[in-house]
Every structure is written in C-alpha cells, then in structure tokens.
Amino acid sequence: MAEVTVLAATGNQMVAEAFRQAAPDVVSAYPITPQTAIVENYAKYVADGRVHTEFVPVESEHSALSSCIGASAAGARVATATSSQGLALMYEELHIASGMRLPIVMANANRAISAPINIHGDHSDVMGARDSGWIILFAETAQEAYDNSLIAFRVAEHPQVQLPVLTTLDGFITTHAMERCELLDDTTVADYVGQRQPCHPLLNGPAVGHGMFASLGGTYFEVKKAQRQAIDGAAGPIAAVGKRWAEVCGRSFESIDAFMCEDADYVMVVLGSAAGNARVVARELRAQGIKAGVARVRLYRPFPAEQLVETLKNAKAIAILDRSDSFGAQYGPVGLDTRTALYQCKRHIPTHNYIYGLGGADVTLQALHQVFTELRALAQGNLDQGLSYLGTR
Amino acid sequence: MAELTEIRWHARAGQGAVTASKLLAETALLKGNYIQSMPEYGPERTGAPLRAYSRISSEPIEVHNNIINPDIVVVLDETLLSIVDVLEGISSQGILVINSADSPDTVRATIGAAPGIKVAAVDASGIALDTIKRDIPNTPVVGALAYISDIVSVDDLKQNLINTFGKKFSQQLIDANLESVDRAVKEVQVA
Known part of the structure; x- marks a missing residue:
C-alpha cells in the first residue's frame, strides 16, 4: 500500500x-x-x-x-x-x-x-x-x-x-x-x-x-x-x-482531460496551467444555464486526435487556445492540430483560434468569459473562423 | 473559514514577503486546507517593489492567475503607499494589514480606505528590530494577520514556525521570531 x-x-x-x-x-x-x-x-x-x-x-x-x-x-x-x-x-x-x-x-x-x-x-x-x-x-x-x-x-x-x-x-x-x-x-x-x-x-x-x-x-x-x-x-x-x-x-490519467464536454455547446481546448482557469469559468457559465466545457490536452505528442474529436463531437462552437504562435501558418500549433483532427474525423464544427498569455501575460477569468461569449457568436455564424490575440492592447 | 481566501502581498524584495506567504500557506496546509503561494517575478533587486499571492481554501484550487480582487492585502513596507495602489481591487469587506507605526485611523485616512475595510496596523519593523535585531518584518506581520483573521490560529502559526525554521536556524533566532509574533499579537491595532 x-x-x-x-x-x-x-x-x-x-x-x-x-x-x-x-x-x-x-x-x-x-x-x-x-x-x-x-x-x-x-x-x-x-x-x-x-x-x-x-x-x-x-x-x-x-x-x-x-x-x-x-x-x-x-x-x-x-x-x-x-x-x-x-x-x-x-x-x-x-x-x-x-x-x-x-x-x-x-x-x-x-x-x-x-x-x-x-x-x-x-x-x-x-x-x-x-x-x-x-x-x-x-x-x-x-x-x-x-x-x-x-x-x-x-x-x-x-x-x-x-x-x-x-x-x-x-x-x-x-x-x-x-x-x-x-x-x-x-x-x-x-x-x-x-x-x-x-x-x-x-x-x-x-x-x-x-x-x-x-x-x-x-x-x-x-x-x-x-x-x-x-x-x-x-x-x-x-x-x-x-x-x-x-x-x-489514485489520480486519473487521460490523454484528453475532459470537463463537462459530453453535453457542452461551447468547448475550450487548452494546454497546461490555464485549464483550471477555464474550468472555473465553465462552471460559472453552467450555473447560468450555459453549457460550457473544457478539453485539456495532457498528451500532446503523439496527438490524441480521435479522443479529442470524440470529446468535442457535440459542440456547436470550439475555442482553441494557443500559448504560442506558428507565425505564417493559418493557426497556432494547437489550432492546426485540432482543426486537422476535426477534418480527419469529418466533424465540421466552427472553431476560432486564440493566442493567449504570451510572455507570461496573465490569463484572466474575464478574458476567458469573453472567449465563451464569442463562441456563442461563432455558433451563430457571427464570428470568423480565424485567429485572434486575446487580451492585447 | 471561507471557501476561498485570496491574499495579495506588497513588499520590497528582501523583506521576506515570499517566505511570509509560504509560512502562512504551509500552516493552512497542515490544517487540511488547499493552498497556493506564488511570487510575481520580475527583475529581482533588493528594495524593488514586489507582489506575492496566496490562496487558501477548504476545496481544491483550480485558478492559477494573479489575484485581482483580494480578500486581504498585506503591506510589509509603508513607503510603497505613495507608489502602489495597495487597495486596488480589494473586496468591499476586505482586510488591510500594514507594517506601520501609525494608528490604523491615520493609515485609513492616508490611503482613503472605504468604511467596510478593516485596517490593521502593527509596527512590525520596530518589533523585528527589537526581537530579531534586523528589519525583517515578515514574521510579526504574519503573526498580526493570524490574530486578526480566521485563516490560521496564532498557535498553529507558531508551531509551524518552529518546525520550518528549526531546520535551518538557531534556537535563538527561532525564539526571537516567536517573540516577534507574540509582540505583534499584543500590539496590533484594528480600526
């Protein structure tokens, strides 16, 4: 023991x-x-x-x-x-x-x-x-x-x-x-x-x-x-x-750590320490009747594409958070991975890629609330499927 | 204890704010709480203003961002009042603990603290110079904080101080730190 x-x-x-x-x-x-x-x-x-x-x-x-x-x-x-x-x-x-x-x-x-x-x-x-x-x-x-x-x-x-x-x-x-x-x-x-x-x-x-x-x-x-x-x-x-x-x-190990994703309309894909902040915001939204979820990628390579898509499959809109950029590519690294996985599994769910927290910039709960608000616009076709820098001046 | 208590520390590098925040968090941990204690790092030069953050909760803590709306603000150096808005974002029923020889009413007037905020002043530097023989005000400030709040008890704090300081400091220095806590408990003024 x-x-x-x-x-x-x-x-x-x-x-x-x-x-x-x-x-x-x-x-x-x-x-x-x-x-x-x-x-x-x-x-x-x-x-x-x-x-x-x-x-x-x-x-x-x-x-x-x-x-x-x-x-x-x-x-x-x-x-x-x-x-x-x-x-x-x-x-x-x-x-x-x-x-x-x-x-x-x-x-x-x-x-x-x-x-x-x-x-x-x-x-x-x-x-x-x-x-x-x-x-x-x-x-x-x-x-x-x-x-x-x-x-x-x-x-x-x-x-x-x-x-x-x-x-x-x-x-x-x-x-x-x-x-x-x-x-x-x-x-x-x-x-x-x-x-x-x-x-x-x-x-x-x-x-x-x-x-x-x-x-x-x-x-x-x-x-x-x-x-x-x-x-x-x-x-x-x-x-x-x-x-x-x-x-x-006694602590679980999943390549994708899914939080309330089964019935979620709006899901945030995130790596590392910001996931806890995202879950706090998702829980606050749930209390208001908004079905939010968080999918944290714990194993990044090999990329668990099928598990991620299985986690995301019921979402109406997905925010992909990247704490780095892939300059000149269409999206940040996690954005590229996630979109490829969705395409590969024939799931056409709208996504938006957010670059956040570069150089240690604080990931505020307010900024994450903004992302979930924008996901509602994305689901209704009122936000493009591009890339934004979150919280910059 | 409240489900989650958020504390922001203002100090100058070298005053022991990081040690203080860890001492408090560890004491709370030993009583079965979840804790977080983190300095906000920048260029490290002795005397430079710094912030540190602590979270203490009976439930697991998921947030990892800086504390924007603290329940408690601790100021280890009152010369910071002219350059830092120490009350920024403090909750309306918050507590300010400050190392100052002034009365809490004087401090309140100086910084314009709202009526709902409890102000506690203790001459921690004076106490530290008397007991520890150096102007390291962190231990007496934590003693005052333990006394006026319900985060940890003064007895638990002293016990943890004996346990952690015992590993690296002389008995004389541990006794001086314990005495500084007792003095702070006796001398802290709240208004």
Missing part, C-alpha cells in the same frame, strides 16, 4: 522529487530560469548521497543533451531538464535522441523565446520541439508535473516505445507556485518505474553502433518511417502505463 506525504511544494520541487525517486544513472543538465530549482535540488540530492546518480554539470544545454545521449546509448537511465533558450540550443540533439531511439526523460519549464527577452511562461519553446520525435506531456499543476515525470520514465523505456519524453510544466505559474501536493513513498515509486532494460546498449552487450551513416534515402528513409510508427504506436503503451500510475496514486 502506497504511503502518501502531503506537502506544500512547487512544480520544480515535485519534478526533482520524481527524478530522485526514478533514480537515473546519469543526470546532465545546465541551469536556466525558471527550471533552475530542478537541477539545483537534484544536485543537492547527489551531494547529500540520497541518490547514486552521476551528475554532470556541463557548460551548456547543447552539451547537456549530448552527454545524455551518450549515457542513454550506453544503456543508462537518463534525465535532464531545461527551458526556453536552453531547449532551443538543444535543437540538433533533440532529433539525434529521437532518431537513435533513446529513452531520455527531459523536463521543460515552458517559457517564452527571445526576442524580446522574457523569462516568463508560455509554450513557444516547447512548440519548437514538437516535430522532433519526442513524446510530449503538458502538466496543469505541480502534482501533475510529478505524475507525468514518473509516467515519462515508464513510457520512454517501454519496449514498444523507446523514445525520449518531454515532460513539461508552465514556467513560474507551475514551476514556482507552491501548491498542496502528494508525494508517494520511494519504494512504491521504485516498484512502478522499475529498471531500464536497454535494447542495444553500447556497453555490456554485443558490439553495436547507434545513429550510423545512412546514405541517400534507403536506410535513412526506413529509420524515419520506423520512428513515425513508433510514436504513433506509443499511444497504447502511454495509456496503459498512465492507467497503471492512476491505480497506484
């Missing part, structure tokens, strides 16, 4: 605790606001002898992920953490980690990307990694940052998956806010995460090479196809591993 400790903790503290309990062989990381406390806490666990991890304090994020790749290829369980410009500096290694099918777990404190320089929370950094072949999870709360981080190890190292996982939490809003959290005992967590069973380690096995030269189409093309099949096929293992954690901790 799991032993639970209730504590006041920040998202960063909870990710560090999850990493400590998963006990990676190697953590290689470089500090950056607002992720620093994860690395700092982990370094302290190492210094205090609470974990037997090889902690590598590198000189940049490029080196952080490079050394993680080496250690993971060798057969080690590996974790790291970054944010914003740090994640951007890892760009080439992101693709190497996924192309070599290395089950690295990386926490990202979601933060704006320069310029102009800004240290606050949005999803611009992680959306730069969305096509890199990593599995991506978004946490709403500090508690969920802990849950997702533990699930991440099981998913990454699952024999049918073997892919790196980004477990993300919103900068400051989730990384730095102290909330009521539950920590499970070390033994229960160790039993859940188990040990990594590497497929083709560089150490302790027959001589192999990883990521070797694959010239002119051919093998390269086939490896990429296998990567596509692997991430598409990860949905099943993710659901199974998530469900198993839900049984252990």
Whole structure:
C-alpha cells in the first residue's frame, strides 16, 4: 500500500522529487530560469548521497543533451531538464535522441523565446520541439508535473516505445507556485518505474553502433518511417502505463482531460496551467444555464486526435487556445492540430483560434468569459473562423 | 473559514514577503486546507517593489492567475503607499494589514480606505528590530494577520514556525521570531 506525504511544494520541487525517486544513472543538465530549482535540488540530492546518480554539470544545454545521449546509448537511465533558450540550443540533439531511439526523460519549464527577452511562461519553446520525435506531456499543476515525470520514465523505456519524453510544466505559474501536493513513498515509486532494460546498449552487450551513416534515402528513409510508427504506436503503451500510475496514486490519467464536454455547446481546448482557469469559468457559465466545457490536452505528442474529436463531437462552437504562435501558418500549433483532427474525423464544427498569455501575460477569468461569449457568436455564424490575440492592447 | 481566501502581498524584495506567504500557506496546509503561494517575478533587486499571492481554501484550487480582487492585502513596507495602489481591487469587506507605526485611523485616512475595510496596523519593523535585531518584518506581520483573521490560529502559526525554521536556524533566532509574533499579537491595532 502506497504511503502518501502531503506537502506544500512547487512544480520544480515535485519534478526533482520524481527524478530522485526514478533514480537515473546519469543526470546532465545546465541551469536556466525558471527550471533552475530542478537541477539545483537534484544536485543537492547527489551531494547529500540520497541518490547514486552521476551528475554532470556541463557548460551548456547543447552539451547537456549530448552527454545524455551518450549515457542513454550506453544503456543508462537518463534525465535532464531545461527551458526556453536552453531547449532551443538543444535543437540538433533533440532529433539525434529521437532518431537513435533513446529513452531520455527531459523536463521543460515552458517559457517564452527571445526576442524580446522574457523569462516568463508560455509554450513557444516547447512548440519548437514538437516535430522532433519526442513524446510530449503538458502538466496543469505541480502534482501533475510529478505524475507525468514518473509516467515519462515508464513510457520512454517501454519496449514498444523507446523514445525520449518531454515532460513539461508552465514556467513560474507551475514551476514556482507552491501548491498542496502528494508525494508517494520511494519504494512504491521504485516498484512502478522499475529498471531500464536497454535494447542495444553500447556497453555490456554485443558490439553495436547507434545513429550510423545512412546514405541517400534507403536506410535513412526506413529509420524515419520506423520512428513515425513508433510514436504513433506509443499511444497504447502511454495509456496503459498512465492507467497503471492512476491505480497506484489514485489520480486519473487521460490523454484528453475532459470537463463537462459530453453535453457542452461551447468547448475550450487548452494546454497546461490555464485549464483550471477555464474550468472555473465553465462552471460559472453552467450555473447560468450555459453549457460550457473544457478539453485539456495532457498528451500532446503523439496527438490524441480521435479522443479529442470524440470529446468535442457535440459542440456547436470550439475555442482553441494557443500559448504560442506558428507565425505564417493559418493557426497556432494547437489550432492546426485540432482543426486537422476535426477534418480527419469529418466533424465540421466552427472553431476560432486564440493566442493567449504570451510572455507570461496573465490569463484572466474575464478574458476567458469573453472567449465563451464569442463562441456563442461563432455558433451563430457571427464570428470568423480565424485567429485572434486575446487580451492585447 | 471561507471557501476561498485570496491574499495579495506588497513588499520590497528582501523583506521576506515570499517566505511570509509560504509560512502562512504551509500552516493552512497542515490544517487540511488547499493552498497556493506564488511570487510575481520580475527583475529581482533588493528594495524593488514586489507582489506575492496566496490562496487558501477548504476545496481544491483550480485558478492559477494573479489575484485581482483580494480578500486581504498585506503591506510589509509603508513607503510603497505613495507608489502602489495597495487597495486596488480589494473586496468591499476586505482586510488591510500594514507594517506601520501609525494608528490604523491615520493609515485609513492616508490611503482613503472605504468604511467596510478593516485596517490593521502593527509596527512590525520596530518589533523585528527589537526581537530579531534586523528589519525583517515578515514574521510579526504574519503573526498580526493570524490574530486578526480566521485563516490560521496564532498557535498553529507558531508551531509551524518552529518546525520550518528549526531546520535551518538557531534556537535563538527561532525564539526571537516567536517573540516577534507574540509582540505583534499584543500590539496590533484594528480600526
């Protein structure tokens, strides 16, 4: 039976605790606001002898992920953490980690990307990694940052998956806010995460090479196809591993966290910490007899298109909220994903895409009320199906 | 206790507002409440004005935005009154707790607080200089807040102070902090 400790903790503290309990062989990381406390806490666990991890304090994020790749290829369980410009500096290694099918777990404190320089929370950094072949999870709360981080190890190292996982939490809003959290005992967590069973380690096995030269189409093309099949096929293992954690901790795991969507006329699609605000507004509207719902995407890659459409199918109008923009595209990233999913499943429900909260701009309940009001206009054909910036001057 | 109490803190960096908001939230957590405590981060320079927010509720807290309509406003530095509208958005029956040697009536007149708002003044800096020997007014201010509101009891606050400060501070410093709470409870004036 799991032993639970209730504590006041920040998202960063909870990710560090999850990493400590998963006990990676190697953590290689470089500090950056607002992720620093994860690395700092982990370094302290190492210094205090609470974990037997090889902690590598590198000189940049490029080196952080490079050394993680080496250690993971060798057969080690590996974790790291970054944010914003740090994640951007890892760009080439992101693709190497996924192309070599290395089950690295990386926490990202979601933060704006320069310029102009800004240290606050949005999803611009992680959306730069969305096509890199990593599995991506978004946490709403500090508690969920802990849950997702533990699930991440099981998913990454699952024999049918073997892919790196980004477990993300919103900068400051989730990384730095102290909330009521539950920590499970070390033994229960160790039993859940188990040990990594590497497929083709560089150490302790027959001589192999990883990521070797694959010239002119051919093998390269086939490896990429296998990567596509692997991430598409990860949905099943993710659901199974998530469900198993839900049984252990008593908190549900759904790739789409649906709130009052079954009979909702107006639904908001949202990622991360803003979902709680959206639910508060939806509940206020329900009290006034307006059927509002919220669909939060917890698993972002592989994108749970069918589950999302199943959640949205009865809506008369949908607001898709994006905390980043895809400049020059028709919509923001979640807007593109959601509209593609609706089209793919032949559901022609009007949508409007809202870009909100960039650079940590506060997501006020008033602004979310405005979105639901506009959805009524959208359902009646009195609002275009375009894109708006929410709450800007 | 009310279902949800929202508190906004005004201070200057270095006065311990973040520690104070965490101390209060942790004390409430230990009594079975849900809590949130978050600083509003900006460029961090000692002496710069800052805000912090706390939410305390008997129910799970879903909102994660800044607090716009606080039930309680705590001001750790009265020199902020001339540059920050500390009463902005305060609920009509709200409470203002301020570190000031002035009487609550004087504070009320200075900032033009509406009649429905309870004003509590405590010379937390004076108390801190006497007891802790440094102008870190956070502990006595939280002591006064606990005494005049029903968020946490003074006894629970002191017990949590012993538990959390006990991990990193000397017995002498813990005793000084406990004394600062007792002094604040005795000296706070409400109007």
